[in-house]
Amino acid sequence: MNTNHQILQATCTDPEVCTICGSVYGPALGHDIEEWETIQESTCTTIGKERGICTRCGETVEQDLPLKAHTPGDWEITREATLERDGLRQQRCTVCGKLLKEEKIILTAEEKMALYKKQCVKVSYKDLARDPDAYKDQLIYVTGEVIQVVEASSSAYYCIYRVDITRGSYGIYTDTVYIYYDGYGKTPRILEDDIVTFYGRYDGLTSYTTVMGATVTLPCIYAEYIEIVR
Ligand SMILES: [Zn+2]
Ligand SMILES: [Zn+2]
Ligand SMILES: [Zn+2]
Structure with a gap:
């Protein structure tokens, strides 16, 4: 048993250490936040923020909120299918306009026939x-x-x-x-x-x-x- 150690308990931000030799005995505890308050909501393009007060040390802490998912809008035809080539349709986010999905419009045999006759x-x-x-x-x-x-x-x-x-x-x-x-x-x-x-x-x-x-x-x-x- 070494009596030369002087243990300092871990806090939210500092680990458990010996003040004499500097040995680390345990990790910092991290802040203990029971209630977060949203300062700024996330959107699908900007990161939001939330704030809380540590019940242990009283420090005010802020952290990022995750991005929200994009909001898929209706499919929009960007190129009509013709007899010669497939069409194209796109789905964009209604909030930020980002292109989320794009797919070909391939006419069925029936649609091709109807278009041809027309x-x-x-x-x-x-x-x-x-x-x-x-x-x-x-x-x-x-x-x-x-x-x-x-x-x-x-x-x-x-x-x-x-x-x-x-x-x-x-x-x-x-x-x-x-x-x-x-x-x-x-x-x-x-x-x-x-x-x-x-x-x-x-x-x-x-x-x-x-x-x-x-x-x-x-x-x-x-x-x-x-x-x-x-
Ligand atoms: Zn020590
Ligand atoms: Zn704390
Ligand atoms: Zn979006």
């Missing part, structure tokens, strides 16, 4: 035949009576339909167009005499030679979607 304009046979360059590569739709069906023999080929698209009196259709459709194996099948709406891209005029040796020139459409009217 972009198609109705064009008459006369317009297609008279001024093919004005409509070439545009998205169009035509409704008419299917007069000939050539179904694809494999997925490497298009189905081909000849369709009369001008509806005259008594519901008789005339004016034939050529329609290509990537429809191998798809149902419902298109049959002759069906009334069908074709949505697709106008490819201009196409010519072919009949068995009789005559040259026939027809407007040609690459259909993307098909709707059987009856």
